[in-house]
Amino acid sequence: MSDILRRGRLESVPDEEIMEYTTSLKADRWIFDADILVDFAHTVMLTEQGIIKQSDSGSILKGLLQVREEGIDRLDHSYEDIHIALEARLIDLVGEDVGGRMHSGRSRNDEVATCIRLRLREELLGMMEELVHIRAVLLELAGKHRETLMPGYTHLQHAQPTTMAHHMMAHQQALGRDLERAIDCFARVNRSPLGAAAFASTGFSINRERTRELLAFNEIIENSMDAVSSRDFLIETASVISCIMINLTRIAEELVVWSSTEFSFIELSDQYASTSSIMPQKKNPDTAELLRGKSGVATGSLIALLTICKGLPLSYNRDLQEATPHIWNSVLTCRASLRVAAGMLASMKINEDILAEQSTTGFTTATELADTLVRECDIPFRTAHQIVGQLARMENEPDISDIETAGKDILGESLIKRGLTEQMVKEALDPMLNIKRRNNIGGPNPEEIGNSIARVREQLLVEERKVAKISENIDDALANLMKSVNEFTKDN
Incomplete structure (x- = not known):
């Protein structure tokens, strides 16, 4: 059939190069499942509002279930984005007289903004769980090494004796602030733009509150122009990710330096090392080096997003299509980096004798x-x-x-x-007496470190439960959405 989007206003179609230049289908793979959920919620709401007949909505929803089962590869990739490709496939299945009604009261502008937020909140939840995990790994290390002496540094010069526990707790605390930022960011991501239509709302009597509820958003983005045109939630997320990655690079740098012959403080697990193609004795900390380097993906994505969004007039502009690949790349890199960093820390061997010997080198006392x-x-x-x-x-x-x-x-x-x-x-x-004297809050005194570990473990449990509760609420809402879908399709 003809292009369902271009056939009315436009007479010619783009050539292959233009289509390759303008299509977003490659990046849209990230939001395929989210798009189906948005279609489900919008169709249920249209039915409940009496905008489309229940018999039609049953056919639409049944068709959408089939599209979801077939997957994104079954769609016609000659279309410019996932939304039109998906709608075209639906119309192929149920006919235009039925399937063509699904888009009533909606634009791709509010649709894509909703899809991005749905998928991004899923990634943020996963990222929060990974932040909880790496902090737990650091707490475990700290608990085992409260009396493991080591030199503390300023300017990368031996400064004062401290303990491995004190050092690990510093990294843990920095990542704790990252978790706080991620939770705060999630609250602004989890807001619904659906129902804003192109930018000026719609003349259909839609119920934005209902789609918000069905899709488990906490709030509605009220102004319809702002709802479709704002991508500050992407910038904020990219900023949070940049903070996480910068903190991870500090860990990575220490793992690289500490595993060198000059330091020999630690030895990384073979799983996180490589060897040389010419020097058979080498054990290289490649994974830590790559972690250090991948911060460029995060900071680069943040700068790209800031540049894309700078100076855009209200309301929607196609420039915004270029924003989403950067956030997906940043998210993917960050989540993998958190998992890899946790694995390196949990499996590394700590050379306590060398650390103790070096703890007083350079007159650290x-x-x-x-x-x-x-x-x-x-x-x-x-x-x-x-x-x-x-x-x-x-x-x-x-x-x-x-x-x-x-x-x-x-x-x-x-x-x-x-x-x-x-x-x-x-x-x-005496380095250990030095440390034991430093029993103020946050100091390296082993007893104080133990108190700190206990406080953080309690706090981490609260944060873990908070993340789990958010996830549970979303799962419950989406289960109710699917219940409505099943009710409307049971007679079709």
């Missing part, structure tokens, strides 16, 4: 020694900083006589007479 001089000798911190800074020039670890000499040089008096003892110096230079 210097800060605690300065603090000890302040506490025990009643001198200003800046003076203590100068004394210990002078000691840091030495090749060996300072003892009490070295400290006494430096103190006399700078203060002009004895630190021993001010109360400094050899035991105090010994304790200040």
Whole structure:
């Protein structure tokens, strides 16, 4: 049959190159199932409103069930998008006098905006579950390594001793903020534009609240122009994904560096490594390197979306077709990266002896020694900083006589007479005692880390239940939608 979209207004058809240039069918694979759901909900609503007869809606819904079962590959791919291809297939099955009524009171503009939101919320839910999982992996690591000494860094230089638990909890907390952002973003994604039609609503007496309910949206996007033309929800999602990916690259970078011979802090599982085509001894952290590199997909997609949406006049413009492939690419990359990062962390071997040995390299206990001089000798911190800074020039670890000499040089008096003892110096230079002294909230003290792990586990359980509840509510609503579909088709 002729093109159901172009046959009225347009006399000629695009050539093959133009069709390839303008079609969205490749990206539309992502929204095939969502499009069927939107058609289901719209048809049920039209029937309940008396806009189409129940006998016709039964045939339409039965035809849609067949289209869904056949899958996207059965559609005619000469059409410019999934919506027209799907409608054309429906008309092939049930005839135009029936199937041609499905699109009443609707435009592709509100239809595609609804489909994207439906599919994107599904991906966001999956992403939230993966964020919960990787945080649980980090909590598990932290729980096992509360007393595993390691050097902490600033400027990638040895700074102060800390623990592997403290380090893992830092990554966990950053990803926790990502989960919060994803949950907030979901609330704005899960709003219904359906019923806005092309941009000026419709003269049919539709019920937007009913389609919102059937499709499990939380709210309606009220203004019909905004509903069809806004893609800020894509930009927001891409921004959330960029934050996640940037945080994952920090983990990836450490896995790459830590697994090098110079560090040897960890060894990645063979599953996440490769070897050289020429150097048989090599074990390369390729998966971590790729994770680090794939952040470019996320940040690139965000910039692309911002650029596409910049300066577009109201309401709908075809430019927006170019936006959706970027979000799907970004989502796919992020979700895979979360799973891979969790796997690398869960399976890596941690070389505790090397970490402990390196925990004091570079005089990492210097800060605690300065603090000890302040506490025990009643001198200003800046003076203590100068004394210990002078000691840091030495090749060996300072003892009490070295400290006494430096103190006399700078203060002009004895630190021993001010109360400094050899035991105090010994304790200040002990990395684990350094850590145990740091028992403020968020510090590396093993007991405090244990408290922090307990708090986060409780919070993570709440967030996991929240995500599960959102998913359950959507499943329940879509089950009710299918119940309505089945009721309308049972006599056909």
